[in-house]
Amino acid sequence: MGVDLEPILTKHKTHIKDFSGGTVSVDAYNQLYQFLSAIRQPDGTPLMDFNGNITSHLTGLFYRTISLMEEGLKPVYVFDGKPSPMKLRTLEERSIIKENAEKELEKAIMNSDTERVARLKRTINHITRDMVDEGKMLLDYMGLPYVQAPSEGECQASYMCMTGTVNAVISQDYDCLLFGAKQVLRNFTVYGKRRVSSRNIYVTVDPEYIDLKENLDGLGISRDQLVDIAILVGTDFNKGVHKVGPKTALSLIKKHGSLEEVIKEKAYSVPEYEEVRRLFLVPDITDDYRLDFKEPDEERIKSLLCDKHNFSETRVQPYIEKLKEAFGRGRQSSLDSFF
Numbered sequence: 001m002g003v004d005l006e007p008i009l010t011k012h013k014t015h016i017k018d019f020s021g022g023t024v025s026v027d028a029y030n031q032l033y034q035f036l037s038a039i040r041q042p043d044g045t046p047l048m049d050f051n052g053n054i055t056s057h058l059t060g061l062f063y064r065t066i067s068l069m070e071e072g073l074k075p076v077y078v079f080d081g082k083p084s085p086m087k088l089r090t091l092e093e094r095s096i097i098k099e100n101a102e103k104e105l106e107k108a109i110m111n112s113d114t115e116r117v118a119r120l121k122r123t124i125n126h127i128t129r130d131m132v133d134e135g136k137m138l139l140d141y142m143g144l145p146y147v148q149a150p151s152e153g154e155c156q157a158s159y160m161c162m163t164g165t166v167n168a169v170i171s172q173d174y175d176c177l178l179f180g181a182k183q184v185l186r187n188f189t190v191y192g193k194r195r196v197s198s199r200n201i202y203v204t205v206d207p208e209y210i211d212l213k214e215n216l217d218g219l220g221i222s223r224d225q226l227v228d229i230a231i232l233v234g235t236d237f238n239k240g241v242h243k244v245g246p247k248t249a250l251s252l253i254k255k256h257g258s259l260e261e262v263i264k265e266k267a268y269s270v271p272e273y274e275e276v277r278r279l280f281l282v283p284d285i286t287d288d289y290r291l292d293f294k295e296p297d298e299e300r301i302k303s304l305l306c307d308k309h310n311f312s313e314t315r316v317q318p319y320i321e322k323l324k325e326a327f328g329r330g331r332q333s334s335l336d337s338f339f
Contacts, residue, residue, distance in 0.1 A: 002154075002173030003230040007246045009174065010215055011208045016188055019209075020072025022167035023291065024185065025157035028077040028146070030171050031189055032127050032135065035060025038190045043114070049309040057131050058309060061138055062301075064189045066319050069326035076166060076291055077139055077146040079132060080153040084237065084279060134304070141300040142323060145291045151284040155179045159285040166291075168209070175235065177212050178227050178280045184210045219250065227280045228259035232268075237276045241268050296323050 039056040040046055046056040061077075068075055139146050149156035158179035160166045168183035169176045176184045187207045216223060232249035234240025244252075256262045259277070263270055298320050305311035 002175040003178070003233055003235045005174040005177070005226075005230060005233070005246050008219065008229075008250050009177075009210055010218055011186070011210050013206045014185075014209050016068065016071040016073065016207055019168065019185065022072075023074040023076060023165075024068075024168045024170050024188075025147075025160045025166045026075050026077045026189075027154040027157050027169065027171035027173065027176070028079045028132075028135070029127060029153050030173060031060065031077075032057045032131065034172065034190050035064070036127070053309065054131070055309050055311070057127075057135060058138060058305065058311075060189065061135055062142070062305065062316075063319060065139075065142070065144070066323050066326065068188065070322055072329070074293065075144060075170070076160070077135075077144070078153045078157040078160070079136065079146060079148050081148060081150045084151055084284070138301070138304060141297045141304060143294040143296040143327060145289075145293060147286075147289045150286050152179075155283045156285050157181070159283060174210075175230075175280075177210065177215070178223075178230050178235075179283055180212070180223065182212050184212075186210070220254065221250070224277075224281065225253050225258070227277055228262075229253050230280075231259060231270060231273050231276050232262065235276065237279055238270070238272065241270060244268075293327070295327065296320065298324075 035057045036046060036054070039059050046054045047059055049055055065075055136146055147156060147160070154169070154171055154173055154176050157166075157169045157171065158176045158181035161169045161176075161182050162180035168185050169181040170185045170188045171181075172186055174184070185207065186209070187205050190205065212223070216226065219226075221229070229246065229249040231238060232241050232244050232252065233246055241249075252262045252266070253259070256265055259270065259273055262268065263273075301320060302313060302316060305316055306313045
């Protein structure tokens with residue numbers, strides 16, 4: 001879920017093709033959750049094969065990744081490793097929320113409240129080890145490299161952007177800015193018309209980008225200060241200060257200069273803030289990876305999707321051809337054209 005910095009950030013609507021020619025790191029778990037939530041049947045049930053295995057994540061990885069590649073992007077998915085001990089509280093809270101949602105779902109089913117059933121089903125998403133393993137397998141068959149992070153995937157993805165290995169990060173979370181990503185691309189894999197089931201309306205979701213330097217310069221702060229603002233607001237690693245939102249936190253940091261001075265002036269209780277700050281600024285990352293793109297393995301793709309999970313070969317085959325064409329175009333273009 002990440003930190004809520006939206007009220008103070010400058011974002012720009014864009015089109016995927018505006019970033020054509022670039023290599024992008026993709027926060028894999030972030031996107032898998034998106035796919036599981038958005039790619040559903042009308043009643044809110046995930047897509048499944050004939051044996052009842054969920055396939056929404058594979059659908060998103062295959063079709064939407066190829067859509068990115070058709071626009072000229074070269075995606076590199078980054079998978080989470082062992083979560084930071086400081087995130088365990090957040091994970092426990094999310095688990096409780098899911099448990100409560102599952103209880104509410106049972107009540108809605110008993111009451112035949114189809115609208116509430118569909119809405120609740122979309123909120124209950126579990127990424128299993130099998131999903132992750134098959135996701136990696138599919139990417140390998142598609143000829144795409146992936147990186148296994150030692151800890152937080154978005155941290156590793158952001159580091160790769162900060163050091164210039166990739167040009168931008170695809171993620172929904174603003175945490176990537178705290179980890180130092182120069183460019184964050186949002187809504188790049190799930191966009192267009194989206195139904196808001198709680199209000200029974202459709203909204204347009206546009207791709208957008210956020211530039212770290214532009215925002216730091218516009219706000220008149222450093223990245224260290226942005227991290228301090230996030231800590232005051234609350235992150236996945238700390239609760240933050242009660243009733244302190246992004247605008248208030250920005251004002252406090254600009255006035256006092258640092259979190260230490262804010263705490264001294266306001267007598268706020270911000271437990272373990274130094275550890276949280278260090279987690280963002282001195283991240284747990286690896287340089288032990290290679291970004292090798294290779295030819296897609298058509299037969300293995302069809303074996304996994306069509307033979308094992310009942311995807312329609314009639315639909316899959318044209319996308320395999322698109323994937324091959326995207327690789328062909330990629331060999332002829334220069335990655336230096338990204339900016």
